[in-house]
Amino acid sequence: MAPLEHYLILSAVLFTLGVVGVVVRRNAIVVFLCIELMLNGANLAFVAYGSFLDSLDGQLIVFFVMAVAAAEAAIGLAIVVLIYRHRESTDVDDLNLLKL
Amino acid sequence: MAGQLFFYFLALLTVAGAVAVVALPNPLYSVLSLVATFLGLAGLYLSLNAQFVAVVQVIVYAGAIMMLFLFVVMLINLGREERQALRLPVQKLAGTIIGLGVFAGLVNLYATTPLLTGAKGLFPAARLAEVGSVQAVGRLLVTQYVLPFQAMAVLLFVGIVGAVVLARRRAR
Amino acid sequence: MTYILLFPLAGVLVNLLFGFRRGERFAGRVATGAMGLAFLASAAAFLSLLGLPPGQRALRAFLFEWIPVGGLQVKASFLLDPLSSTMTLVVTGVGFLIHLYSMGYMHGDRGAVRYFIYLNLFSFSMLTLVLGDNFLVLFVGWEAVGLCSYLLIGFWHERDSAAEAGKKAFVVNRVGDFCFLIALFLIFGRFGSLDFGVVLPQAAATLGAGSGAATLICLLLFGGATGKSAQFPLHVWLPDAMEGPTPVSALIHAATMVTAGVYMVARTSALFALSPFAMGVVATVGALTLLMAGSIAVAQNDIKRVLAYSTVSQLGYMFLAAGVGAYTAAIFHLVTHAFFKALLFLGSGSVIHSLHGEQDIRRMGGLRAGLPVTSWTFTVGALAIAGIFPFAGFFSKDAILFAAMTSPRGGLVFWLAGAAGAFMTAFYMFRLVFKTFHGKCSLPIEQQARLHESPRVMLLPLQALAVLSVVGGWMGLPLVRGADLFGGFLSPVFPKMGGEHHEVVLEVAMMLVSLAIALLGIFVAYGFYVRGQGVGAAYGRRWPRLYRLLLNKYYVDEAYDRFIVQPVKRASIWAWHAFEDGLIDAAVNGAGAAVEAAGGAVRRLQTGYVKSYAVAMLAGAFAILVYLTVRGG
Numbered sequence: 001m002a003p004l005e006h007y008l009i010l011s012a013v014l015f016t017l018g019v020v021g022v023v024v025r026r027n028a029i030v031v032f033l034c035i036e037l038m039l040n041g042a043n044l045a046f047v048a049y050g051s052f053l054d055s056l057d058g059q060l061i062v063f064f065v066m067a068v069a070a071a072e073a074a075i076g077l078a079i080v081v082l083i084y085r086h087r088e089s090t091d092v093d094d095l096n097l098l099k100l
Numbered sequence: 101m102a103g104q105l106f107f108y109f110l111a112l113l114t115v116a117g118a119v120a121v122v123a124l125p126n127p128l129y130s131v132l133s134l135v136a137t138f139l140g141l142a143g144l145y146l147s148l149n150a151q152f153v154a155v156v157q158v159i160v161y162a163g164a165i166m167m168l169f170l171f172v173v174m175l176i177n178l179g180r181e182e183r184q185a186l187r188l189p190v191q192k193l194a195g196t197i198i199g200l201g202v203f204a205g206l207v208n209l210y211a212t213t214p215l216l217t218g219a220k221g222l223f224p225a226a227r228l229a230e231v232g233s234v235q236a237v238g239r240l241l242v243t244q245y246v247l248p249f250q251a252m253a254v255l256l257f258v259g260i261v262g263a264v265v266l267a268r269r270r271a272r
Numbered sequence: 273m274t275y276i277l278l279f280p281l282a283g284v285l286v287n288l289l290f291g292f293r294r295g296e297r298f299a300g301r302v303a304t305g306a307m308g309l310a311f312l313a314s315a316a317a318f319l320s321l322l323g324l325p326p327g328q329r330a331l332r333a334f335l336f337e338w339i340p341v342g343g344l345q346v347k348a349s350f351l352l353d354p355l356s357s358t359m360t361l362v363v364t365g366v367g368f369l370i371h372l373y374s375m376g377y378m379h380g381d382r383g384a385v386r387y388f389i390y391l392n393l394f395s396f397s398m399l400t401l402v403l404g405d406n407f408l409v410l411f412v413g414w415e416a417v418g419l420c421s422y423l424l425i426g427f428w429h430e431r432d433s434a435a436e437a438g439k440k441a442f443v444v445n446r447v448g449d450f451c452f453l454i455a456l457f458l459i460f461g462r463f464g465s466l467d468f469g470v471v472l473p474q475a476a477a478t479l480g481a482g483s484g485a486a487t488l489i490c491l492l493l494f495g496g497a498t499g500k501s502a503q504f505p506l507h508v509w510l511p512d513a514m515e516g517p518t519p520v521s522a523l524i525h526a527a528t529m530v531t532a533g534v535y536m537v538a539r540t541s542a543l544f545a546l547s548p549f550a551m552g553v554v555a556t557v558g559a560l561t562l563l564m565a566g567s568i569a570v571a572q573n574d575i576k577r578v579l580a581y582s583t584v585s586q587l588g589y590m591f592l593a594a595g596v597g598a599y600t601a602a603i604f605h606l607v608t609h610a611f612f613k614a615l616l617f618l619g620s621g622s623v624i625h626s627l628h629g630e631q632d633i634r635r636m637g638g639l640r641a642g643l644p645v646t647s648w649t650f651t652v653g654a655l656a657i658a659g660i661f662p663f664a665g666f667f668s669k670d671a672i673l674f675a676a677m678t679s680p681r682g683g684l685v686f687w688l689a690g691a692a693g694a695f696m697t698a699f700y701m702f703r704l705v706f707k708t709f710h711g712k713c714s715l716p717i718e719q720q721a722r723l724h725e726s727p728r729v730m731l732l733p734l735q736a737l738a739v740l741s742v743v744g745g746w747m748g749l750p751l752v753r754g755a756d757l758f759g760g761f762l763s764p765v766f767p768k769m770g771g772e773h774h775e776v777v778l779e780v781a782m783m784l785v786s787l788a789i790a791l792l793g794i795f796v797a798y799g800f801y802v803r804g805q806g807v808g809a810a811y812g813r814r815w816p817r818l819y820r821l822l823l824n825k826y827y828v829d830e831a832y833d834r835f836i837v838q839p840v841k842r843a844s845i846w847a848w849h850a851f852e853d854g855l856i857d858a859a860v861n862g863a864g865a866a867v868e869a870a871g872g873a874v875r876r877l878q879t880g881y882v883k884s885y886a887v888a889m890l891a892g893a894f895a896i897l898v899y900l901t902v903r904g905g
Contacts, residue, residue, distance in 0.1 A: 002103065002107035004216065006107060007144070007148070008210050009207060010114065010115070010144075012203050013115055014114065015202070015203075017121070019198075019202065020122060022195075022886055023192055023195025023883065023886060023887060023890070024122070024192055024195070027127050029127050029131075029176075032169070033127075033134050034122065036165075037121060037122075037134065040137070040161075043153075044144065047144075047145055050148075053220055053221050054220045054224040055221025055223060056222075059153045060240055060241065062150075063153065066156060067252040067256060069161075070259070073169070074259045074260065075263055075266065077172045078262070078263040079266060092881075191881070192883070198887070202890070205894065205901060206897070209897075
């Protein structure tokens with residue numbers, strides 16, 4: 001089994017790729033995918049630490065994270081569909097209605 | 101050594117998938133690449149003795165959630181992102197730099213501080229092989245973690261209702 | 273025993289769920305049936321109480337821990353002892369008859385279902401009040417009957433005067449309730465408990481006889497009783513309460529709810545025994561009220577208002593009795609009063625019903641021919657309240673007058689007040705009888721032709737109550753040893769007053785005197801209103817000031833308006849301008865303006881693009897990471 005550092009660096013790589021994706025991409029769906037990527041980076045760290053500490057808590061937390069991710073995906077995608085219906089676009093850079 | 105090789109293989113798959121998610125212009129390909137990443141992660145979880153999470157990762161994440169994404173992509177049918185002048189260049193540049201900064205900070209942290217300082221838990225690999233990883237997780241889920249488990253159920257329910265309410269076509 | 277409470281509650285629920293759909297007849301039957309069952313349950317409870325030896329007649333029913341908070345342990349529990357048993361019998365018995373009567377009286381009213389729900393709810397609340405085993409349960413019932421009273425006074429809320437009267441009753445009662453509540457706080461502070469079973473036996477040991485604390489608590493409790501039982505100076509709401517339907521006036525504002533104050537004073541007699549001063553106040557207020565209300569009743573022309581002031585006056589009698597320590601006499605009068613006052617109100621309701629809403633006695637007269645049953649039952653009620661032998665009121669009033677004279681706390685002054693009250697009672701009651709049922713009818717001819725007796729369902733309660741008004745007093749026969757069943761049943765509940773040896777000669781003499789006084793009152797009324805028509809009016813002209821003073825109820829309402837309502841209004845308006853406009857609005861608007869200005873300055877930071885916010889969040893996360901690294905390293 002590879003040492004803990006390897007797993008953690010891999011998780012950091014995934015997280016960073018997610019971050020960069022969120023910032024760079026414009027399509028709302030892809031932004032969501034990148035957020036999933038970040039979550040999975042964090043998940044990997046949890047499981048790795050749990051495994052190396054002989055504990056199951058890491059796995060359980062990952063389980064809960066997945067549930068949150070599922071709920072978030074459901075709501076988020078519904079919002080995306082709604083936005084698309086209204087504006088014929090899923091480009092987050094078009095969404096500047098927060099500013100009056 | 102075989103374990104090491106296995107790890108590097110999976111890590112490569114995972115990172116490649118992740119890079120593809122970010123880089124490919126067509127959202128459909130991004131989704132499929134993410135599925136590849138998830139499969140790689142599932143393999144990694146297996147190598148970490150986390151069979152339960154590995155299976156859930158494949159079934160729920162790669163299976164269910166990604167299908168939902170695919171549905172939406174198909175439904176909206178956007179096609180590739182048009183190449184156009186980069187908007188909000190300052191934000192994007194700053195975001196990328198800070199993201200890389202986070203990465204550097206994390207790696208720096210791993211390199212400079214001892215990582216395994218916590219107390220050892222109750223489930224070493226030998227014990228897990230004995231009682232079964234999935235059983236142990238399941239038992240914890242309905243005993244020590246029963247309250248978050250219930251809360252999760254509520255959360256998912258609210259999510260379902262919320263999604264239905266949001267996506268419903270309003271009769272005008 | 274809990275069944276007593278359960279039946280009216282079930283009636284409320286059934287009528288709430290089905291009453292509106294099934295209509296008025298159904299609702300009336302359910303409500304009346306519930307009261308009938310409650311009465312049977314009370315009777316059963318009474319019998320099981322009789323089966324116990326006299327010293328230990330108390331049943332307790334514990335339902336659940338209601339408020340277990342630290343030092344405050346309040347149980348939802350109920351107590352059935354001779355006192356509460358008497359009260360439940362009166363409430364359910366008279367209540368049942370009045371429910372029955374209401375089925376006829378409210379027939380055809382659009383809100384009849386609502387009416388029956390309120391009426392049952394009231395019965396439930398009143399029973400909670402009398403059965404409660406601690407001050408808090410009593411208080412819950414106390415407030416709940418107040419609420420029902422408010423709802424029923426304002427029952428015809430489309431009439432402005434009814435809505436106003438309901439509001440007035442509520443507000444005036446609130447003054448008393450406030451006193452009551454403070455008394456409860458003091459009791460809890462002193463005793464650490466609100467249970468009757470704890471507070472009352474320990475009262476003497478904890479407070480000490482004649483102590484300031486005992487006096488304060490008692491005066492506050494009595495303040496509460498003044499509000500609910502319409503004693504001076506909080507009596508003003510009761511006459512206005514006559515805006516409600518007449519059976520409500522009979523049940524709530526004559527027979528049961530207004531006697532709650534008397535019940536409460538009797539219940540806490542162990543506390544009052546510690547404070548001679550408070551008892552003196554009780555007796556004085558009672559005597560004052562009975563004189564005042566009696567004299568007002570003489571000059572009123574609205575049939576229900578006369579009865580209302582009569583009620584206030586009779587309640588004064590009860591407090592006079594309680595104040596001199598004759599609790600048995602007070603409760604005895606409470607019971608007989610419930611019979612004959614309910615009868616009188618229902619009789620007046622019958623008159624009003626057949627005259628289609630006419631309430632002014634100057635426009636009545638000679639109704640005896642058209643309304644024979646109403647007429648004779650009303651006369652029985654009048655004889656009973658006037659205290660003519662052998663009607664019920666004779667015995668209870670005599671018991672009070674005797675106690676007022678002979679009790680160590682009583683005295684000649686109290687007796688004189690009571691006797692004067694008795695004279696006035698007889699006078700105004702027979703003024704009412706003569707003007708309503710005798711003499712020439714002053715109604716228009718076409719209305720006379722349509723005059724008809726009320727339906728059977730209304731007459732039956734009248735007849736039953738008339739019988740009770742005759743025989744109701746016989747359970748407390750004086751003079752003969754052992755014949756005073758009522759007193760024997762109740763007396764274990766109350767503290768001994770001492771000096772209870774009966775001097776037979778004195779008692780007989782006093783009986784004769786009070787009988788003579790009552791007969792004199794009737795005779796004067798006869799002289800004024802039957803033989804010499806217009807004599808009364810002549811006297812009114814001779815002392816116009818006195819007459820106007822009485823007609824206007826001693827200007828108490830006006831005094832309240834002048835000295836309390838208007839100043840409060842003016843102060844409120846001033847406070848509105850000074851605080852509301854000057855201080856609060858200025859502060860609120862100022863805060864708003866400040867935020868607006870600050871927001872205007874900072875809004876440049878907001879681009880409105882989701883991305884910008886994501887980047888900002890990321891920067892924050894990075895900063896935290898750096899901080900942790902630096903600190904941890």
